[in-house]
Amino acid sequence: MVNDPNMKKPHAVVIPYPLQGHVIPTVHLATKLAARGFAVTFVNTESIHHHTILSHQNTHNNNGNDNDNNDNHDDDIFAGARASGLDIRYEVVSDGLPVSFDRSLHHDQFMQAVLHVLSAHVEELLRRIVADADPPVTCLVADTFFVWPSAIAKKLGIPYVSFWTEPAIIFTLYYHMDLLINNGHFSSKEKNRTDTIKYIPGVASIEPTELMSYLQESDTSSVVHQIIFKAFEDAKGADFVLSNTVYELEPDTISALQIEKHFYAIGPIFPPGFTHSPIATSLWAESDCSYWLAAQPPRSVLYISFGSYAHVSKRDLHEIARGLLASKVRFIWVLRPDIVSSDEPDPLPGGFLEESKGRGMVVQWCSQKEVLSHPSIGGFLTHCGWNSILESIWCGVPMLCFPLLTDQFTNRKLLVKDWRIGIGIGELNSVSKEVVSKRIEELVRGKEGEEIREEVKKVKIVLESAISPNGSSTKNFDQFVSDLMNYGRKMDGDHQVNNGGHVMS
Known part of the structure; x- marks a missing residue:
C-alpha cells in the first residue's frame, strides 16, 4: 500500500x-x-x-x-x-x-x-x-x-x-527497428536479408522468419506499420x-x-x-464447458483456441480440423464467430461435427483460464498469443504452436527453441492434416509430450516465484x-x- x-x-x-x-x-x-x-x-x-x-x-x-x-x-x-x-x-x-x-x-x-x-x-x-x-x-x-x-x-x-x-523480446525488436533497417533485415529497398540476426541488444540470435509478422513484410506502407513506427517513436x-x-x-x-x-x-x-475475475472483460458470450470436461479422463483433452483477434484461412482451418479428426483425441475447440471472417459463419469442413460427435465440443468462446486449469486438459493448440502462453504455463499445460500474426511468430521461438515447452505444427498456408494429427498425438499421448510437460512445470515454478512476496x-x-x-x-x-x-x- x-x-x-x-x-x-x-x-x-x-x-x-x-x-x-x-x-x-x-x-x-x-x-x-x-x-x-x-x-x-x-x-x-x-x-x-x-x-x-x-x-x-x-x-x-x-x-x-x-x-x-x-x-x-x-x-x-x-x-x-x-x-x-x-x-x-x-x-x-x-x-x-x-x-x-x-x-x-x-x-x-x-x-x-x-x-x-x-x-x-x-x-x-x-x-x-x-x-x-x-x-x-x-x-x-x-x-x-x-x-x-x-x-x-x-x-x-x-x-x-x-x-x-x-x-x-518483442519490445526490444520494435524499439531497435532502426538496426534492422540499417542491416537490411527489415524495410529493405531490395529483398530483406535472410541470415541470422545477431546485433539486437539482449537478443543473442534470431532468424528473420522468427521476427514479428510486420517486420517480415516488404511493404511498410500499411496502417499497422504507420502505427508501429509512430508508437515506438x-x-x-x-x-x-x-x-x-x-x-x-x-x-x-x-x-x-x-x-x-x-x-x-x-x-x-x-x-x-x-480463474475468476469480478470484472467482465470478454467480448463474446462464454459457454460453460465444466460439465463436459468433468466427464473426461485426466489429461485427455486438447484445448484449441486461436485467440480474440487474428484470423485463420479456411484452407488452414480445414487442414487442422481434419488432422484433429485423424488423431482421435478428445477436444474443446473455441471458434469465435469471425475466426475466418464475419462473412464466413460456418468455417468447419462438412461433416466435422457429425464425425467428432461424442469426443469433441465446439464453442464460440469460453473462460480460457477455467478450461486450462481443468485436470482433463492435456494440451493446448494455440496461436501463441502472450496471454494464452502465460495462462497455459500457469496451468502446466504443454502447447502446440500455430502462430497467425504479429508477435506470435517470435513467441513461438520462445516456446519451442528457448524454453522447450511447445511443438510447432507447421506454417501458414502449408500446414497439413498429417503433421497436425501426428503432433497432437505426440503432445497428448506421446513421450515428447511428457518431456515438454516436465519443462512446463519448471517454467510454471518461475512464474509462481516471480509473483511471490x-x-x-x-x-x-x-x-x-x-x-x-x-x-x-x-x-x-x-x-x-x-x-x-x-x-x-
Whole structure:
C-alpha cells in the first residue's frame, strides 16, 4: 500500500488498446494498482464497453446465472471491484466509429480511426479528468501501441507509464527497428536479408522468419506499420515501461533494455485466484464447458483456441480440423464467430461435427483460464498469443504452436527453441492434416509430450516465484511505485520552482 501520510493518494488514468488481448491484462494491472492504494480511472472505448456488457449479459443468460452477484455491469464493469473496496472509476470514449461498425471485417478502417481519431477524444477526456479529478492525476498508464501518450502526457504535465502487454523480446525488436533497417533485415529497398540476426541488444540470435509478422513484410506502407513506427517513436518518450513478462524468462533482453529505459518486468499479471475475475472483460458470450470436461479422463483433452483477434484461412482451418479428426483425441475447440471472417459463419469442413460427435465440443468462446486449469486438459493448440502462453504455463499445460500474426511468430521461438515447452505444427498456408494429427498425438499421448510437460512445470515454478512476496516481479512492481512517487514529487518541485521564479542560472 501507499502509506506515506504526507503523500497524496496517487491516481492513475489507465487506457488499454481497444483489442481483447490488450484489455484483459490492462484490467488486471488497474486492479493491481488499486489494490496498492491508487485511485484508478479506467478508460474503455465505447465499442469495447458495449461488446463487453452484451457478452457478459449473454453469458449469464446462457448459463442460467441470472442471480450472480456480478450481474451489476449495466454501465460499469468495475462495479464489483469497487464494491470490494477498490477505488476504480470508469469512463468510455469514442474511437471515432459507430459502435455497430464491424471492426473485424473492416480492420484497416478501424486501425485508421485508432491512429488518427481516437487521440482527440482521449485528450478531451483526459483534460477534463486532470482538471477535475480528486485526488489529482499522478500518471497516465497507456498501451505502448498507442501513438500519442507521451505527447499528451507532456502537455498535461504528468508522467507517462507505457504498458507493454507482450514479452520483452518483442519490445526490444520494435524499439531497435532502426538496426534492422540499417542491416537490411527489415524495410529493405531490395529483398530483406535472410541470415541470422545477431546485433539486437539482449537478443543473442534470431532468424528473420522468427521476427514479428510486420517486420517480415516488404511493404511498410500499411496502417499497422504507420502505427508501429509512430508508437515506438512515442515510446522513447515514456518515463516508465511496465511489461507483462518475468525477468527470469528473459534476463538478457530485459537487462539490455534497462540500460535504455526504466523497464520493469511485473508479470504475469493475473487476477487474484487466477480463474475468476469480478470484472467482465470478454467480448463474446462464454459457454460453460465444466460439465463436459468433468466427464473426461485426466489429461485427455486438447484445448484449441486461436485467440480474440487474428484470423485463420479456411484452407488452414480445414487442414487442422481434419488432422484433429485423424488423431482421435478428445477436444474443446473455441471458434469465435469471425475466426475466418464475419462473412464466413460456418468455417468447419462438412461433416466435422457429425464425425467428432461424442469426443469433441465446439464453442464460440469460453473462460480460457477455467478450461486450462481443468485436470482433463492435456494440451493446448494455440496461436501463441502472450496471454494464452502465460495462462497455459500457469496451468502446466504443454502447447502446440500455430502462430497467425504479429508477435506470435517470435513467441513461438520462445516456446519451442528457448524454453522447450511447445511443438510447432507447421506454417501458414502449408500446414497439413498429417503433421497436425501426428503432433497432437505426440503432445497428448506421446513421450515428447511428457518431456515438454516436465519443462512446463519448471517454467510454471518461475512464474509462481516471480509473483511471490519476495519474487522478482513483486519487487519490480514495488520499485516502480517508489520510482513513480519520487518522480512525481520531483516534477511537482520543478513545477513549483519554475513558477516561483527561483530557477538557478
